[in-house]
Amino acid sequence: MGLSDIRTKIADAAREAGRDAGEVSLIAVSKKQPDARVEAVLEEGHRIFGENRVQEAAAKWPGFRERFEGIELHIIGPLQTNKVRQAMELAQAIHSVDRPKLARTIARIAQEEGHCPDLFVQVNTGEEEQKAGVLPDDADGFIEECRELDLPVKGLMCIPPVDEEPSLHFALLAKIAARNGLKGLSMGMSGDFERAIALGATHVRVGSAIFGERPAEG
Ligand SMILES: *Cc1c(COP(=O)(O)O)cnc(C)c1O
Secondary structure, eight states, X not given: OOHHHHHHHHHHHHHHTTOOGGXXXXXXXXXXXXXXXXXXXHHTTOOEEEESOHHHHHHHHHXXXXXXXXXXXXXXXXXXXXXXXXXXXXXXXXXXXXXXXXXXXHHHHHHHHXXXXXXXEEBOTTOOTTSOXXXXXXXXXHHHHHHHTTOOEEEEEOOOOTTXXXXXXXXXXXXXXXXXXXXXXXXXXXXXXXXXXXXXXXXXXXXXXXXXXXXXXX
């Protein structure tokens, strides 16, 4: 596939859902991708990228930022509290806010620094033990806690279980967002972004369908 194919599919999916394609941000997930592939996508004019590890983002993006204007970086992976300051320096959005301690750390650093990235609360819609995110039953309370800390929560994020129909999870996320008055929905990856758009995604996180398969680790 590639960037322009994905853009076309996003536009088609939005039209089919009676939505404006401009409502859907494409986050190109560049984790583990060779720099040359990332650079090619930058050369094509794309500027919104996602990384799931702060350390990798810190190694990769300052260099690209020297050469390309207007890069917007989204941290989409689990965030340790000792990486929060670095994440907030690097990124314009964090999609993995999922526990009170993390929320309080972000709030404290935001106070000190006078700015805060856009935040998404990650919801573990599949209630999977190994997965990050607040449980659906705890989401309303946690969102309220974030608001009491004056955090700029823009929406919710989920990663559906691999072996289940993702649409059920997207619909659940949309429902939790709606009852909390949140507009942002970060959902949909290479295999399911069209279904996510049908159910209201405002941010799709697409990696391998743009860049190709990630090289094996090692
Ligand atoms: C890797 C990753 C993606 C992108 O996955 P692809 O299947 O390559 O599109 C999206 N979201 C998160 C949180 C990821 O870690």
